[in-house]
Amino acid sequence: MPLEEFTLILAELRRKLIYIAAVFGAGAVFSFSYLMNQVINKIKHDLFYGLQQYDESGPSGQLVDISNSLDLISKELAINNSAIAQNLTNISGEILTISQSLNTSELVYLAPLEVVMLKFKMSLIFGILIASPLILYYAYRGIKGRFRNVIHVNKLLMISIILAFIVLFLIGAGYSYFYMLPLFLRFVYQDAINTGVIANFSIYEFIYFIVMMSIILGLSFELPLVMALLVRLGVTSRQTLAHYRKHAYVILLIIAAFITPDPTMFSQVMVALPFVVLYEVSLLFMGFAEKIKVT
Template identity: 45%
Template structure:
């Protein structure tokens, strides 16, 4: 009994230290991001706001809250590698998973993860968002409506869409790793393919504004990248990364 209580105490102390470290890292990332939030806002405004449209703020604290939201998103995103590191380290230490992890493959996976995110974010920011926002603007203009956007809603949507598509482009890499280490079976993904389609569309509806176009612009790429992941997994094979 005493030994069990000692183990619990050690786990709690270790968890407390890790949480304190993660919070400290997040606080630093948040503060740094907050300093550049104004630059991010002005850049998005110059790049994505259609000519003739206007941005307005509807509450005194809207700009401050927008900067805090941007800093929160950027801080949480930059914190993800630290969370992943501690999670994998804990699983291996507690022997909850048995994986043979080497520095070489980790570096390669990290490179492709970063590359996938940058490609996805670039696709959203430079291709999808300009087309989508211009379409909505022209549609409103054709109806005789003057486009006046809330700066909080407009910038928040652009930032969220950019980060979300960056993560969506990680899907093939994530599923490939999960199947190669036998954490998820390829047959399971194929069997529940239709269910995953529904989940993708639900995710698209939850994380986008309440209109069918934006929902489909997130949900459909999720489905496409899921199918691309299945092709990649089938070509590369499953279970080859598991420790023998």
Template identity: 45%
Template sequence: MNSFMEDISVVIVSLRKKLALLFSVFFILFMISFQFAGLIISTIKDDLLPEGAKLVYVSPLEIMMLKMKIALFVGAFCLLPFLLFLAVKALMKRKFVKIKIRKGPVAIVSFFALLSFLAGASYAYFIMLPLFINYLYLNAAASGVTATYSIFSFISFSVQATLIFGLVFETPLILTLLTRYDIVQYETLVKYRKHIYVIFLIIGAIITPPDVISQMMVGVPLVIFFELSLLIVRIMGTGKRKK
């Protein structure tokens, strides 16, 4: 009994240290991101706001809350690699984990993960968002309505869409790793393909405004990257069953 309580105490102390470390790193990232939040707002306004549209703020604290939200998002995304590193390091110390991880493959996977995220974020920021925002603006202008956006809603939507598409473009890499280590079976993905399509469309409806075009601009890339993932998995095979 005493031995068990000592083990629990060691785990709690270790967990407390890791949480304190994560909080400290996140706080530093948050403060750094907050310093650049104004530049991010100005850049998004210059790049995405249609000519003739106006941004307004509707409450005294709106700009401050917007900067904090941007810093929160950026800080959390910058913290993800460090969080994954700690998680993998902790799992590798457990005897029940049999997956061997080498530095070479980890570096390659990290490189392609970063490349995929940048590709997705670039697609959202330079292709999807300008088309979508201009479409809505022209729609409003054709109805004789003056476009006036809340700065909090406009910038928040732009930042969220950019980060979400960065994650969407990670789909091929994630599914390839899951099937490679037999965490998910290729046959299971093929069997429930239609169900997964429906889930993608629901996701597109949830994270976008109630507009068919915007929903399709999220759902279609998800479907395309899912099919690309299946093709990659089929070519490469899965680790254990291939052997």
């Protein structure tokens, strides 16, 4: 490669890196300034405060049961005597407030800069997410320009890949956030209550753990897309992976055992099941990719 061409490539790469860094920095600063408080409060509301209802054996759980019973009675009386029903509803609300005050579990910070560092790291993650479309665009331009004679990449295919990446990531992150993490947190919280200790969590460890687990599960759900791309590039074939399906299931079960926080077999199976489904979906994707390659 001539020196002049190499210099031009470095200059172009430097220009793109500057653009990516600018978008990343702007996204991180915006997230730190305007989004982090809302995101942290949302996670606290969804995954921390919701734990309190699982302390069913304690006084707070019993008061919640009484409050729910009063709500049912008030609904039955609402048709005939609205005044009594309203009083019961008010009493139910007061009992529920008392039950919440009995819960001593809290999110605490253990170092002066813990909350600031949490917001800083999360803002960096948000900056990467905001800059990712530009990164994918430059990657598409680079592949199209450098490997035009080897890999035929058209705009429609690239858009489909990006959309599939986003959809699969959101499905994986949603599965982690709305199912797997509540299951795990419920287990460790109830275990602490049964042991007789107060379940206080570091806000940094709690929030950062949830964010990272959601990202890891989101990336894990990219398996169908990765397999489809490997087939299109000729690295593997659908027939090969279909033949070794049973071996892949064993590997997926082992991976699920490592990443599942809850040690029970039921939870491990519930985590491994989506991976098995993803593997089968990957085979369908690869069959589709092979048909595109043939045509």
